[in-house]
Amino acid sequence: MLTGPGSHADRVARVALTWLAEPGHRAVWTLVQQAGAPATLDRLLRGDIPSGALRAAVTARSAAGDARRMAEIALRRADRIGARLVVPADAEWPARVDALATLELDSGGRVNRDTRPPLCFWVRGEPPLGATLERSVAIVGARAATGYGVHVTSDLAYGLVERGWTVVSGGAFGIDAAAHHGALAGGGTTVAVLACGVDRPYPAGNSTMFTRIAERGLLISEWPPGAEPLRHRFLIRNRVIAAATAGTVVVEAAARSGATQTMSRVLALDRPAMVVPGPVTSAMSVGCHELLRSHPPARLVTSAADVLEEVGRIGEYLEPAPRGPERVRDRLDEESALILEAVPRRGAVTPEELAAEARLDLRTVLRRLSLLEAAGLVVRTGSGITLAPRGRPAD
Amino acid sequence: MLTGPGSHADRVARVALTWLAEPGHRAVWTLVQQAGAPATLDRLLRGDIPSGALRAAVTARSAAGDARRMAEIALRRADRIGARLVVPADAEWPARVDALATLELDSGGRVNRDTRPPLCFWVRGEPPLGATLERSVAIVGARAATGYGVHVTSDLAYGLVERGWTVVSGGAFGIDAAAHHGALAGGGTTVAVLACGVDRPYPAGNSTMFTRIAERGLLISEWPPGAEPLRHRFLIRNRVIAAATAGTVVVEAAARSGATQTMSRVLALDRPAMVVPGPVTSAMSVGCHELLRSHPPARLVTSAADVLEEVGRIGEYLEPAPRGPERVRDRLDEESALILEAVPRRGAVTPEELAAEARLDLRTVLRRLSLLEAAGLVVRTGSGITLAPRGRPAD
Structure with a gap:
């Protein structure tokens, strides 16, 4: 059975995970980023959960029903009412929400900690x-x-x-x-x-x-x-x-x-x-x-x-503010910065070429590319990855 | 006849000057700072005026009446209605208006150029x-x-x-x-x-x-x-x-x-x-x-x-903003900065001592001290000039 991004298993797992823990859950989102949604769901359902609070929540929800079954029912119900599920692998995924991946809020409280991107819409x-x-x-x-x-x-x-x-x-x-x-x-x-x-x-x-x-x-x-x-x-x-x-x-x-x-x-x-x-x-x-x-x-x-x-002013549709792109670059983590540096000033490259150039594994490159794209620094075109017009350093 | 600051001649001259040219006139104020009001009035009345526009204004006003006589009449009229004239030498002069001495506005036009301090109130x-x-x-x-x-x-x-x-x-x-x-x-x-x-x-x-x-x-x-x-x-x-x-x-x-x-x-x-x-x-x-x-x-x-x-936030009545005094200092002209530097961290000095220490003439020192005082950087006490509490650098 296919379990890759956008597969039926991926969709069911994302719905099931949102049912087991509320959307935005920090630990769940991190596990999905690392292992994918289906593997994360397997792990949660077999109780292999680092956080005690999350384990308790999953146990409580699982008592109310089988997560995969609930997800399948929800998908069928959506179908009947003419609604659809959108996941990150879909072309219509709103990439901008992925900026939540790095959102940090000063004050504590669950609602300020669990602000990670949605798993699905x-x-x-x-x-x-x-x-x-x-x-x-x-x-x-x-x-x-x-x-x-x-x-x-x-x-x-x-x-x-x-x-x-x-x-x-x-x-x-x-x-x-x-x-x-x-x-x-x-x-x-x-x-x-x-x-x-x-x-x-x-x-x-x-x-x-x-x-x-x-x-x-x-x-x-x-x-x-x-x-x-x-x-x-x-x-x-x-x-x-x-x-x-x-x-x-x-x-x-x-x-x-x-x-x-x-x-x-x-x-x-x-x-x-x-x-x-x-x-x-x-x-x-x-x-x-x-x-x-x-x-x-x-x-x-x-x-x-x-x-x-x-x-x-954010420079997406009008002239960029003079310091805009630099400020985004300044806040990049080390891996993202390495990848961005590996993108040539002109022309396109494949993720594999970037991985080789930046000496990072392909999975990391793919993950970071989504964020770089969401930040408006790179663009995916038919021929590969290119620098976004405003992400290009002055020649 | 006494012509020093606060003398009758000084008062009459300031009123006459305000009558000859509107208040805030840049050239008139500068002349008064350099030579005092009575000497400036003498100079204007005898036509020794660098600016053609000012000369024309003074000529036009003088045709309407004698400036000194108008001033004397105004002072008597004020007396009758229970009003008084306040000049910079008076204890009740509002020192804060002297900050206009260094005001520069971006846009042109007379009203934006002639923003110098009042000569009298x-x-x-x-x-x-x-x-x-x-x-x-x-x-x-x-x-x-x-x-x-x-x-x-x-x-x-x-x-x-x-x-x-x-x-x-x-x-x-x-x-x-x-x-x-x-x-x-x-x-x-x-x-x-x-x-x-x-x-x-x-x-x-x-x-x-x-x-x-x-x-x-x-x-x-x-x-x-x-x-x-x-x-x-x-x-x-x-x-x-x-x-x-x-x-x-x-x-x-x-x-x-x-x-x-x-x-x-x-x-x-x-x-x-x-x-x-x-x-x-x-x-x-x-x-x-x-x-x-x-x-x-x-x-x-x-x-x-x-x-x-x-x-x-301006720090006069509550706690000063951390960078307040430094910002004022940053904007000082060279002479004022030299004088401020010559004021000892503790104890008082005379203007004469400051002039010797800063290698400036006494007139310049006295003029700049008024501005430094208006800016809240130095204080005149019975024993001489001291640094204002908030003007004192951290020990």
Whole structure:
């Protein structure tokens, strides 16, 4: 039976692993990187688990059912509702989320430790996931939004889709819903990142909106069809909103809210962290102003034009900031730096050639290449690996 | 007849010079620094003037009347209305405005070139000028303020005087008036910096407020009693609001307004430049958001507590910022640096000793010492010149 990346065994194992431990689990993700998903699942199911907490979690889940069987059921259920599973080996995998591989947050707590990339996505909707998220901006904020927040959000979303960008948000009332409505009103593409199954998006009060999103954009989730929107899942989900997009805008947020938690991930990922100010007399803008005061990289934005100026700074679509590529290079681990150095200034090479040149094993090269690609430093073309235009040193 | 600093001749000359050329005139101020006010006035009146533009201005003004006589009349008029003239030799001179001596603004235009310190102030009100401005914050903004702006401004002013700070603003409707009203409501001291005579503060619609300010705070101006509030004088005046205070807050401002012009001076002076955000849908907040977007040192503030956190950063009343003194030192001209180096780590020296040690003439030493004192690097005590506590290098 084939067990390579993208095989049926790989898919089933990724779903099963997400069921055994919540998405983003640091130890599980590391094992998958080292041994692949099927071997990791085998290992977990036979109890060969270094961490006591993970062993306990796996034991508890396994008591509730057979992980592989649950995964097969989920896949069949997805098929019935017209949803699909996307894994890293698929062409439509949104490479940008792999930047979570190196995300480190200062404060402790499980939700700040377990921020590793997703193992898979459940997707409902036509457009290919990766291409849809490539030019995307997240708009997040308070559920208890004011009329001001709702107005500014729909204006912003409308302006972004008008310029050909995708809007990304959660599925909540308030700012999330206003973002999707604005994008839909503009005839654009919008993506709802859910913390539950794509077959039963939460909250039910937004179901008409979810139906329209599934018709015109995408409903996506790391949790299988039927999964409940448990409270902690929203916090786990937030890392995906931060990592899948070119930048994130917070419109209204109370102090220490979900939106400010999302922003901590955006800032840690060095992505444009944008904040819409509001009246200082409004409790719904306190979190926004706190972000701007306490995080100097967070930028005040007032319009879609401001937002595009900021996401342009990361150099993916507009002129790169002068020091942009150097800064990414400075943060590379040793192996990645060796591999990047082995890519010739002109022309393409194969991963095998890079492995020989950098004196690293092929598995390491392949793993690092994904990250280098996600960071926009190399590009995979038909003829092999080349330096990205902006990754090329000045001649 | 005595012509030294603070003498009657010095006072008359400073008033006459301000009448011959508008306050802040770069060439006039430099001549006064070099030769004193009376000698500079003599020189201007006999037509010995390097700049053609200045010569033309002096000729035109002289045709309208005798400068010395106008000055004597202004002094008598001030006496009658209970106003006084304050010159740099007076104990109540607000030393902080001398920082304008080294202010350089990027863009051209007369109003950006002629930003030198005032030659004198006309003052109406009891409290001593210098001590009143020592712990002061300017609050400026739009005349066409919204209800939101007025509310936030009076709250802010109230909070500042409650904590023992003086509020400084212009005399206009809108934000200026709200700042004074808030300060007066809090039983605090407030200072209106006018662009016309202190006997006829403009606009007349605020006359009840001006009367209350004169009773409880100060009305001050660089222009003599009777002077008209000419349009360009407001722009000249703005440099004083920026330089006389520990920091400036803009509450509401349209794009490219008087308040943003004041802020350019605050930023160039390296003083805390603070901005209250507002709804992005409000035209009256566009200038505020522009300031925050285009000037990273400008800081968003939402309350009096935020403001005091920012003015605390300049280290005059709270703990100094770690790099504060070094940054001021880095910007010293060569002569000032030599003099500062000649001040011993412990104990006091006389200006004569400093001149000998630094190998500079006494006049230069005295001139530079005023600036070093204004910058908070040295202190004049009964026994001579000493290093200011925060100017002292770590032992």
